[in-house]
Amino acid sequence: MSHELDTAFAIRNTGMRFTSQRLKVAHALRHSVGHRTVEEIRDIIGADSLPLSTVYRAIRALKTSHLVAEVDAGGRAAYEWVDAGQLHHHLVCDRCFAASPLAVEIIERLHGEIRAATGFEAAPEHFMVHGICLGCRGFRESEAAR
Amino acid sequence: MSHELDTAFAIRNTGMRFTSQRLKVAHALRHSVGHRTVEEIRDIIGADSLPLSTVYRAIRALKTSHLVAEVDAGGRAAYEWVDAGQLHHHLVCDRCFAASPLAVEIIERLHGEIRAATGFEAAPEHFMVHGICLGCRGFRESEAAR
DNA sequence: TTCTTTGCAAATTGTTTGCATGCTC
DNA sequence: GAGCATGCAAACAATTTGCAAAGAA
Numbered sequence: 001m002s003h004e005l006d007t008a009f010a011i012r013n014t015g016m017r018f019t020s021q022r023l024k025v026a027h028a029l030r031h032s033v034g035h036r037t038v039e040e041i042r043d044i045i046g047a048d049s050l051p052l053s054t055v056y057r058a059i060r061a062l063k064t065s066h067l068v069a070e071v072d073a074g075g076r077a078a079y080e081w082v083d084a085g086q087l088h089h090h091l092v093c094d095r096c097f098a099a100s101p102l103a104v105e106i107i108e109r110l111h112g113e114i115r116a117a118t119g120f121e122a123a124p125e126h127f128m129v130h131g132i133c134l135g136c137r138g139f140r141e142s143e144a145a146r
Numbered sequence: 147m148s149h150e151l152d153t154a155f156a157i158r159n160t161g162m163r164f165t166s167q168r169l170k171v172a173h174a175l176r177h178s179v180g181h182r183t184v185e186e187i188r189d190i191i192g193a194d195s196l197p198l199s200t201v202y203r204a205i206r207a208l209k210t211s212h213l214v215a216e217v218d219a220g221g222r223a224a225y226e227w228v229d230a231g232q233l234h235h236h237l238v239c240d241r242c243f244a245a246s247p248l249a250v251e252i253i254e255r256l257h258g259e260i261r262a263a264t265g266f267e268a269a270p271e272h273f274m275v276h277g278i279c280l281g282c283r284g285f286r287e288s289e290a291a292r
Numbered sequence: 293t294t295c296t297t298t299g300c301a302a303a304t305t306g307t308t309t310g311c312a313t314g315c316t317c
Numbered sequence: 318g319a320g321c322a323t324g325c326a327a328a329c330a331a332t333t334t335g336c337a338a339a340g341a342a
Contacts, residue, residue: 039306052306053307053309102264122237123240133266134266185331202333295340303335314321314324317318
């Protein structure tokens with residue numbers, strides 16, 4: 001039940017030192033739906049709970065241990081929890097910057113095509129497609145329809 | 147023959163004001179194979195030819211006019227010339243940061259699948275797939291084989 | 293002549309680092 | 318007790334902005 005224990009275990013399991021700061025950061029990411037910016041993480045934890053530098057360092061440690069992955073959200077770096085062995089693909093809206101998940105099969109097919117055509121081995125994680133999400137698209141169209 | 151005239155025409159054609167600075171920046175990008183960083187552009191033009199702020203502003207203007215597109219080269223922003231109406235997709239190597247082109251059909255198929263599955267409208271430009279290119283992959287494999 | 297763009301320098305933003313102190317192993 | 322992690326403040330790099338002068342339409 002306690003995801004917090006899972007997270008704590010995951011951190012300890014990597015061999016790195018276990019600290020409350022790292023737990024907070026990891027926990028915040030683990031319970032976020034999409035990816036989170038450093039500032040968002042800090043706000044989730046509590047605005048004045050940790051200095052940003054510590055959040056950055058905790059993230060770097062977690063990233064080195066492959067517990068979190070870095071993605072690019074409109075120029076800024078963002079991070080997400082990586083469940084063991086699970087692939088992560090996203091549709092990222094250029095308007096509202098929200099990320100929604102993308103079915104794995106679609107991406108696997110794409111990767112296969114790319115490999116066959118060019119020999120390029122697409123990275124299994126961090127795959128993102130930019131564009132306009134359904135919500136923003138609907139909004140734009142209803143705007144235009146007026 | 148003179149690509150420079152083409153470039154000048156392209157700039158004038160957008161309706162924005164034509165300046166030597168914008169021409170230099172556009173020209174540098176138009177004759178670059180892959181994408182170029184702001185500093186690379188400045189160096190192509192001539193190290194002390196333009197202040198960086200002007201290069202940034204020129205790029206922003208060209209980007210607004212859809213003459214150049216912004217891509218992400220390992221954290222930093224990079225830019226490339228967009229030939230009229232032509233789609234740009236890339237395979238970006240996470241090891242050597244080189245970008246190679248990707249066949250348009252493959253991406254169009256992907257976009258169709260995504261639209262059908264989620265309603266998300268993928269952006270027609272700037273599409274990138276990260277991974278390991280054939281060259282770096284070969285290198286790694288020959289390293290491992292020793 | 294009017295309105296936009298440039299150049300310079302200073303300001304911002306996002307991220308990293310040095311160092312003394314605190315906490316984990 | 319030894320060594321990594323934290324907190325704070327200061328350093329950085331990349332990019333943007335304010336303002337007066339120069340240039341394009």
